[in-house]
Amino acid sequence: QVQLVESGGGSVQAGGSLRLSCEVSGYIALGHYRGWFRKGPGKGREGVAVIGRDGSTAYADSVKGRFAVSKDNAKNTLYLQMDSLKPEDTAMYHCAVDSGSGMTASQILRAWGLSGYDVDFSGKGTLVTISS
Numbered sequence: 328q329v330q331l332v333e334s335g336g337g338s339v340q341a342g343g344s345l346r347l348s349c350e351v352s353g354y355i356a357l358g359h360y361r362g363w364f365r366k367g368p369g370k371g372r373e374g375v376a377v378i379g380r381d382g383s384t385a386y387a388d389s390v391k392g393r394f395a396v397s398k399d400n401a402k403n404t405l406y407l408q409m410d411s412l413k414p415e416d417t418a419m420y421h422c423a424v425d426s427g428s429g430m431t432a433s434q435i436l437r438a439w440g441l442s443g444y445d446v447d448f449s450g451k452g453t454l455v456t457i458s459s
Contacts, residue, residue, distance in 0.1 A: 328353050329351070329352070329353035329354070329355055329424070329448045330351070330352045330353055330450075331349055331350070331351050331352075331422050331423070331424065331448055331449060331450035332349065332350045332352075332450055332451075333347060333348070333349045333420065333421065333422050333450045333451070333452055333453040334347070334348050334349075334350075334453055335347040335348050335453060336420060336452075336453030336454045336455045337454075337455070337456070338456040338457075338458065339412060339456075339457060339458075340457070340458050340459075341412060341413055341414055341457055341458065341459050342411060342412065343412050343457070344408070344409060344410045344411075344412065345409045345412065345455060346406060346407070346408050346409070347363070347406065347407040347409065347420055347422075347453060347455075348404055348405070348406055349361075349363075349404065349405040349406070349407075349422030349450060350402075350403065350404050351403045351404065351405065351422075351424065352403070355424050355448070356426070359380070359424050359425060359426050359427070359447070360377050360378070360379050360380075360424070360425045360426075360427045360430075360432060360435045361377070361378055361398060361405050361422070361423070361424050361425075362374070362375070362376050362377035362378055362385075362396060362405070362422070362423055362425075362435070362436070362439070363375040363376050363377075363396065363405075363407045363420055363421065363422055363423065364420075364421055364423055364439045364440070364446070364449070365416075365418035365419060365420045365421065365455075366418055366419050366421070366452075367415070367417060367418035367419075368417065368418075370418070371440070371442055372439060372440060372441075372442065373387060373389075373418075373439075373440050374387060374435070374436035374437065374438070374439030374440045375387050375390055375394065375407070375420070375436075376390065376394055376395075376396035376407060376436070377396065377432045377433075377435050377436045377439075378396045378397065378398055378405075378432070379432045383431075383432045384396055384432060385431075385432035385433040385435070385436040386436070387436065387440075389415070390409075390416075393409065393410050393411045393412075394407060394408065394409050394410070395407070395408045396408075405422050407420070407422075409455070412455075412457045413457060414457045414458065414459045415457075416455060416457050417455060417456050417457050418454075418455060419452040419453070419454050419455075420452055420453055420454075420455055421449045421450050421451070421452040422449065422450050423439065423446045423447075423448065423449040423450075424446075424447055424448040424449075425438075425439075425446055425447045425448075426447055
């Protein structure tokens, strides 16, 4: 059974930083995409960052240059380093794993933003609150 457990959320002031972690347990094929999506107050799901098996990455325009996704295959852990945080980054952040068969990292990122798209696996989330 696949389980994803996020940690590292919290409340910080604008301009601050946070590092989210996601521990993945259970069997997941190495070829699967891994990443993060978020759901802000009154907003729909938004793909934030994706990393592929080959290390290719994709980011939402709203976080480019501020967020960085990485993974440690030995620890089966996914990370999201978030710098220069803004109040609009306030959201529940969920890590996700998706087969994304035939899709690029950018396509997966866009799909995660579609309400009708079913993400293969995701965690319960960790809350990030940014104050101005």
